[in-house]
Each structure stands twice: as structure tokens, then as C-alpha cells.
Amino acid sequence: MYISKITLENFRCFEGKTDILLNSGINFFVGDNNAGKTTIFKAVEFIKSGKIKEEWITKNLSKDAEVSVELELKGDDVAQLLGTDKLKKYQSYLVGDDKLILKRSSKESTWTDSKGKEKNISLKNITFYNPETKVFENPSGIDTVLSSLFDTQFVYSDLKNEDYQGFGKTNIAGRLISDVTEQFKTSPEWQELKRAHSVAFGTEGLAQLLSEVQSRVQGILNEQYGEAKVEFNFGLPTLDNFFKNGNILLEENGIKTDVSEKGTGMQRALALSLIQVYAGIDNQVSGILKTPLFFFIDEPETFLHPQAQDKLLASLEKISDNSQIFITTHSPYLLRSYNKNSHKLYIFSRNPDEKRIQEDTHIGILPYSPSWGEINYFAFKVASPEFHNELFGELHNLARSKNKTFENGSKTVGKGISCFDTWLSERSDVIPTDLEHVNFKGKVNNSYQDKTMTSYIRNHIDHPGDYPDGQPVRKKPTIEEIKDSIEFMLKVYESELK
Known part of the structure; x- marks a missing residue:
């Protein structure tokens, strides 16, 4: 079983309703600081705890505004779990063959049970969607059995010492x-x-x-x-x-110390180590229906060398075969094995001109995806000359394979960059070169002159060259120009080459 969808309503920084579709394996959350990445973790905590509304409501909203979190649980084992003794009486809440929908809301409501008795629902109650009555209901005791349905393990960047004081369940x-x-x-x-x-x-x-x-x-x-x-x-x-x-003791240089007295780096390293060992043991148990455990890990790259991040990612990949994982990260290293078929990547933004959260649909453009350039551009908004050239080369190949024509269909894009440049120049939103971006210090020579900034940037990256007196031949493109050119190529890809 896994969380297939989360719906937030007026929850912290998410005003209005926000739907987030999730993958059963690893779900990556990247983007700006304080844009709501860990809010997804808090939403799951809200479902389990139901703390007072004021802790979760979106700022500046009316106190009467509804705050709610809805989880959609899906999987082949959902029906099996509802067949266990603790959950049998909730079998009527199975949607289809493999889905449950539960919700916690600050909005008070009522529902009528099978005996015709009207019952109240408040923030304290977890509710399940009844596919027959089409309403959310709260059977007696459902909060107490929620831990039998699924369990969670959170590792936040600001670990607390009490997380390591003893072996409580x-x-x-x-x-x-x-x-x-x-x-x-x-x-x-x-x-x-x-x-x-x-x-x-x-x-x-x-x-x-x-x-x-x-x-x-x-x-x-x-x-x-x-x-x-x-x-x-x-x-x-x-x-x-x-x-x-x-308690857990760590020995360094012959001195044993309680882990709660160690620094945050060591505590996080221990937490991630325990998760890897626990998941490995859990996976070895066969033939036993166990309560699903979801892992929520906040910035696992903290204090880890890039090589250690690679090893951690490999371990998390194995864990994700049996347990759903949620990761917030600022590290491109943790995305180097990203696969759009088995992972989800959501990008969070604080820019008022952009959506608060948006699923990435671009990584995978290149046949050898994901490249460092792709990861850095799509996940972290970092434009690079490397990705510009990768994208340029792929679009050129696609234009050739699709036999794209230019000059009123009289010519076809071939191996030469000049013909691809001319084809690009016929696009309505093309960024043309100007006198500052020509081959020889602002002077036009007899050789071919790039028509588009896209080709100019590609040629400058590959062949910056030097004038005999040691001065640069071409004006170096700025990062902003590289970014604009990448955006232009992506539009061309979406409209004509995808």
C-alpha cells in the first residue's frame, strides 16, 4: 500500500485546494527554501495527530476557513489489510478493489450510521470515504486503529535528542x-x-x-x-x-557516549543507518502481512559527502521496492538516478508568478537522461552551458530525423549547424543575434554569421577562440542569455519536435 494522492486545503502555505499525485517508490521534493516541501510531511502528521487548527491554517485567511488534509491510499494489499481482525469492520470503505480515502478536516459535519443515528464529526475525528453513501464517515474507534492501517517514520533536518533516548516503539x-x-x-x-x-x-x-x-x-x-x-x-x-x-551508545577513540549527546550530523547518520537496516530486515520477512511503513526524510544529504550520498541513494532505492519514501533535497546527487517511470519529482517555488508546487515533466528529454545539466536546470533552476549544448544537440538530431524543412520547404535540415540555425531562425519567437554577437569583435567577416542566439551560444561554448592579439573573438554569453536560449529551445521541442 502507498499514498497515491494528497489533497491539501488551506493547509499552511497552500491556500485553496492542492492535489499532489504520488509514486509508490521515491517521491522527491525540491525547490526554494520555505516553499512548502516539508509541509507535505506535516500534512501526514496532521492526519495522524489532528492538532488544533490554528497550527496549520494558511496565514491571513479567515478563522472560519476550512483546513483539511485528504489521503488516498492504494495498493493490492489494501483489501488484505481490511481483512485483519482490527480492520474488518471498515471493509465497507474500500473504494473499488484497492483504494481507501481518509480525511481530517476542521469543518464540523454530521453523518448517519447504519442504525439511522446522526453522529458529529470534528477536527478530532479521522474520516473515511464511504463509496456507497458518497460521504466521509467516522465509525467508532477509527482513530485508534489508524496505526494498524499504516505507520510513518520521520527524519527531520532538526532532529531532537529525545528521538534517540531509548527504544520506544x-x-x-x-x-x-x-x-x-x-x-x-x-x-x-x-x-x-x-x-x-x-x-x-x-x-x-x-x-x-x-x-x-x-x-x-x-x-x-x-x-x-x-x-x-x-x-x-x-x-x-x-x-x-x-x-x-x-539507549544507544557510540564509541569514538575509546570513549562511549549516549547518541543523544552527539552532534546533529552523527544523529542523522545514525537515523539513516537504522532506516536502512530496518527496511532490509523487514524485506526479509515473507508470507507475513505487515503494516505499511512510509519514510519521510528531510534533506538526507546534510553532512554527507557526495560519494556517501550515492551510497545512501542506492540503499533508498532498495527500500523503495517495499516502502514508499518521501525526500526533500537540495542536492543534485540524490537525483542522478531519477527515473520518471518509477519516481516523482515536485518542484516548489516561492515566486508569486509561479505555481507553489509543480510536477516535473521535462527530465527525460535527452536519450541518456538524466544528465547533470537536466537535473540542475529543471530541478534547481540553474542554467548551464553544458545543458544548453546537450539540448541543442538533441533538438538538431530530432529536426534531422523528422526531416524538418526551411526556406519555404526548399531545404531540409541536415548535419550542418548552419541549416539547423536557419530552421530555428524561422520560428516566430526566435532570439536573433545582433552586432554584439558576431564572429570577430563586432565586425562581420566573410564566414557564416549565426542567425540565432541559440546557435551563437552553442558555437561560443564549443569554440570560444582567441584573436591573434589574445583578445576574445566572441562576446561570452551571459547566464541569463543561456537561460533564455534554453527556454526558447524547450518551446521548440514542445511545439514541433516532441
Whole structure:
């Protein structure tokens, strides 16, 4: 099962309704700082926690505005999960064969149950879409079973020390220890501990030492309140209780230190290591239907060398075969294996002239995608000479393969750059060269003169050249000119060569 769609309404920086379609593998969120990337993480937390509306509402909106988050869960195992004991009574909420839609909203509403009783819904309630009644409903106790439906693991860039204090089931270390030690409860070692505990705390141990105190308490109780028997009982703690007293120590230069006392870099490295180990163990368990676990990792590249980022990405790729992953990042290294068929890439922007969030549909133009130039341009808005030349070459090849013509159809684009340049020059939105962009220091010579800035930039990148006196032959294109030329080529690609 995976989250196939998230719908936000007036949630933090997303005013109005915003739909985000997701992939079952890795979903990358890139773009400007404070543009809403981690807000997607917070939206999932909102579904699970339902904190007060004021913490999540879009700024400057009326207090009466509805704030909601809707999750669409999809997968072949959805029906199987609803067949388990904890979730059987929610089978009527299955949409089709493989989908569930749940929602938490600040808008109060009502619904009518199967007995005709009207029930209220508020921010405190998680609701499921009923495909028969066409409304969102809140069966009794559904909040308590949400953890049986799916679980989440968040690794934020601003980790908190308490995330590593002990092995509670809410953090990744606790999940790892709990899963690995499940069989330990039937081991000889655990049975021996039970026997030792019985001796130490039983009638021959601590209970005997406390028998006098126990009798005195019972005596007073009987005198003042009536007959009752008092017994001090020291039952064997569950394995989980032992875990709560555990912690993780890291040893460096012979000195052991609690990980909560380490720096953020070490803590993040440990969190990512635990995730990789946990997912590996989880994948080895076959034939067992387990609650899906979704990973939300904020800027995993932080404190990591590029080579370490490559290794981390390889591990995350393996994890994504069985667990959905969400990554916010500013690193092109984590996108070097991006595949539009198995990944999703969303670009976030704070520019008022652009959409707040937009799915990338461009990476993949080149036959050898993704190139560094593609990644940097489409994901991070960084124009480069390298991508300009890659795109120029691909468009030239496409124009040749499609037998594009110019000069009223009298000529066909061939191998020569000059004919491709002429074909480009006939486009209505072409950027032509001027006297500042010619071959020899502002002077026209007898050789071919580039008609378009696109060809001029390509030729300058490949052959900047020097005049005999050492001065540049061509004026170097600016980054802005390179960007404008790339945008022009992308329009040509979309309209005529795609």
C-alpha cells in the first residue's frame, strides 16, 4: 500500500485546494527554501495527530476557513489489510478493489450510521470515504486503529535528542529492536530470566522482605475499611519495558557516549543507518502481512559527502521496492538516478508568478537522461552551458530525423549547424543575434554569421577562440542569455519536435 494522492486545503502555505499525485517508490521534493516541501510531511502528521487548527491554517485567511488534509491510499494489499481482525469492520470503505480515502478536516459535519443515528464529526475525528453513501464517515474507534492501517517514520533536518533516548516503539530504533527480538520471548534465555525473576521477587526474595510491611498495611486497612487482602506483586516486566530503559551508545577513540549527546550530523547518520537496516530486515520477512511503513526524510544529504550520498541513494532505492519514501533535497546527487517511470519529482517555488508546487515533466528529454545539466536546470533552476549544448544537440538530431524543412520547404535540415540555425531562425519567437554577437569583435567577416542566439551560444561554448592579439573573438554569453536560449529551445521541442 502507498499514498497515491494528497489533497491539501488551506493547509499552511497552500491556500485553496492542492492535489499532489504520488509514486509508490521515491517521491522527491525540491525547490526554494520555505516553499512548502516539508509541509507535505506535516500534512501526514496532521492526519495522524489532528492538532488544533490554528497550527496549520494558511496565514491571513479567515478563522472560519476550512483546513483539511485528504489521503488516498492504494495498493493490492489494501483489501488484505481490511481483512485483519482490527480492520474488518471498515471493509465497507474500500473504494473499488484497492483504494481507501481518509480525511481530517476542521469543518464540523454530521453523518448517519447504519442504525439511522446522526453522529458529529470534528477536527478530532479521522474520516473515511464511504463509496456507497458518497460521504466521509467516522465509525467508532477509527482513530485508534489508524496505526494498524499504516505507520510513518520521520527524519527531520532538526532532529531532537529525545528521538534517540531509548527504544520506544515510536522511533526507528525501537521498531528495529522490537522486530528483531520478537522470537526472543520463546528463547531459553527469556525463560531462565522468568525463573530468576520469580526467585528474586517471589516468596523467598523481595516479597519475603516486604511481608511485614504488607501485613501492617493490611491490618490498618481491615480495621478502618473492612476485610481486604493486600499483596505486593512484582510481575515480570514485558520485553518492551526493558527496551524503554535502553539507549544507544557510540564509541569514538575509546570513549562511549549516549547518541543523544552527539552532534546533529552523527544523529542523522545514525537515523539513516537504522532506516536502512530496518527496511532490509523487514524485506526479509515473507508470507507475513505487515503494516505499511512510509519514510519521510528531510534533506538526507546534510553532512554527507557526495560519494556517501550515492551510497545512501542506492540503499533508498532498495527500500523503495517495499516502502514508499518521501525526500526533500537540495542536492543534485540524490537525483542522478531519477527515473520518471518509477519516481516523482515536485518542484516548489516561492515566486508569486509561479505555481507553489509543480510536477516535473521535462527530465527525460535527452536519450541518456538524466544528465547533470537536466537535473540542475529543471530541478534547481540553474542554467548551464553544458545543458544548453546537450539540448541543442538533441533538438538538431530530432529536426534531422523528422526531416524538418526551411526556406519555404526548399531545404531540409541536415548535419550542418548552419541549416539547423536557419530552421530555428524561422520560428516566430526566435532570439536573433545582433552586432554584439558576431564572429570577430563586432565586425562581420566573410564566414557564416549565426542567425540565432541559440546557435551563437552553442558555437561560443564549443569554440570560444582567441584573436591573434589574445583578445576574445566572441562576446561570452551571459547566464541569463543561456537561460533564455534554453527556454526558447524547450518551446521548440514542445511545439514541433516532441
